[in-house]
Amino acid sequence: MRAARLIKMVLLLQSRPSMTAAELARELEVSERTVTRDAQALSEAGVPVYADRGRAGGYRLVGGYRTRLTGLHRGEAEALFLSGVPGALREMGLEDAASAARLKVSAALLPSLRDASRTAAQRFHLDAPNWFKEPKTPVLLPAVADAVWDDRRVTARYRRGEEEVVRELEPYGLVLKAGVWYLCARVAGGGSFRVYRIDRFTAVDTGEERFEREPEFDLPAFWEERAEQFARSILRARVVVRLSPEGVRRLPSALDSLSAREALADADAPDGDGWVTVALPVESEEVAHTQLTALGPEVEVLAPGSLRERFAGDALRLAGLYHRQDGV
DSSP: OHHHHHHHHHHHHHHSSOBOHHHHHHHHTSOHHHHHHHHHHHHHTTOOEEEEOSTTOEEEEOTTOOOSTTOOOHHHHHHHTTTTOHHHHHHHTOHHHHHHHHHHHHHHSOGGGTTHHHHHHHHOOOOOSOTTOOOOOOTTHHHHHHHHHHTEEEEEEEEETTEEEEEEEEEEEEEEETTEEEEEEEETTTOOEEEEEGGGEEEEEEEEEEOOOOTTOOHHHHHHHHHHHHHHHTOOEEEEEEEOHHHHHHHHHHSOHHHHHHHHHTSOOOOTTSOEEEEEEESOHHHHHHHHHTTGGGEEEEESHHHHHHHHHHHHHHHHHHTOOSOO
16 A cells, blocks of 8 residues: 555656645645655655755655656556546546546656646536436446446346346446436347446346457447437327428427437428428427427427417417516
């Protein structure tokens, strides 16, 4: 434990001109007294750590000293590629590995490039979850993530409707979609690839047996295909609407964007007023009512008649609200 801390201290001093005892104590998560003892130990071991006294003092390496202890181990290297999503790293239990990897990379860089990670972090940040939604980290996510990294089979129990099902899975990859974690896995024994919501797992047992990954498996491509299949599978109903030019522009943001664009591509030419008649795939009449309401007067429902009646009723209620003769 102390040896790892001493190495980290050297790497920190190598990546910066100097650091105060308080800064080192904060980075190493120890007391300033421990920092002083560690600096003395390094000096006795031949590492040229020099302590500047005074108010602006601190610790630094002298004589252009550079350590060769900058090699990344596999876990750190893999975590480094995820360092742009700190929340995801934290939830999977990989934050420490990513921190160590960034430190080693920083120590290996030329002095003129050592602030590259800081300047990049000041300019770019990925925030995966949706607005107005507090994501909850699945309790079993770290265990699943460990199995994914190590290519180990797991026995998982998960909720499917009102029942619980047990499956032996080969966990291929994790996907964070709008704050929700999913596992892309293959049913053990040469079964099919499936997608599971990790927050529906009730138990995960990671065994010692490793599985052989299919080298052709492409996680982004697999997820894109399954996401599109899912989106299409729930669009079981059809509605026919007329859209104003503004309604056409706003439609992809109100409905599933892919389905909306495909429907618009198949639509007839605009009429004399510039309105377009479109047949839209929707999940249900109820969902269509909610989605199309966002377009306001830029849409007219033509069919089915029951949905048109709902919008006609909405229009009458709105007219009543805005034309009351009560002085309001």
